[in-house]
Amino acid sequence: MENNHEAYEKVLLDAPCSGLGVLSKRADLRWNRKSEDMEELKSLQDELLDAASMLVKPGGVLVYSTCSIDPEENEERVAAFLLRHPEYNVDSAERYISPEFLTEQGYYFSSPVKHSLDGAFAARLICRS
Numbered sequence: 001m002e003n004n005h006e007a008y009e010k011v012l013l014d015a016p017c018s019g020l021g022v023l024s025k026r027a028d029l030r031w032n033r034k035s036e037d038m039e040e041l042k043s044l045q046d047e048l049l050d051a052a053s054m055l056v057k058p059g060g061v062l063v064y065s066t067c068s069i070d071p072e073e074n075e076e077r078v079a080a081f082l083l084r085h086p087e088y089n090v091d092s093a094e095r096y097i098s099p100e101f102l103t104e105q106g107y108y109f110s111s112p113v114k115h116s117l118d119g120a121f122a123a124r125l126i127c128r129s
């Protein structure tokens with residue numbers, strides 16, 4: 001990773017997550033979930049966000065995505081990342097997605113209930129140049 005420091009204009013972190021957006025396909029997740037697992041996952045998501053951010057050139061974009069509908073893994077991870085990385089800003093996804101999937105904060109969110117799709121989340125984060 002050291003060699004690739006600030007090497008890329010676009011980085012996608014499709015993070016390991018609880019999978020709570022895809023329970024229709026992974027019913028086992030519903031029964032095997034523990035609160036300790038969630039704390040570990042959140043730490044891993046923070047670590048991976050920090051590592052991925054080091055690969056992005058100034059002016060480049062980092063997209064953080066999950067297949068979870070849990071705000072702890074989505075909006076809250078992004079908010080914590082922005083506190084640790086003031087060089088990053090949220091870039092609204094409005095130019096790239098249909099308005100029905102756009103959240104008030106400018107993120108992508110699909111809901112199994114509202115959209116009859118797998119639940120998923122994505123945030124576009126721009127590294128200041």
Ligand SMILES: C[S@@+](CC[C@H](N)C(=O)[O-])C[C@H]1O[C@@H](n2cnc3c(N)ncnc32)[C@H](O)[C@@H]1O
Pocket residue numbers: 014015016017044048
């Ligand atoms: C949501 S999946 C990504 C799927 C991928 N986008 C694809 O289309 O195949 C999350 C991935 O993170 C990997 N992963 C889990 N823990 C990791 C870690 N500590 N560091 C890096 N990757 C990890 C998992 O093996 C899994 O492949």
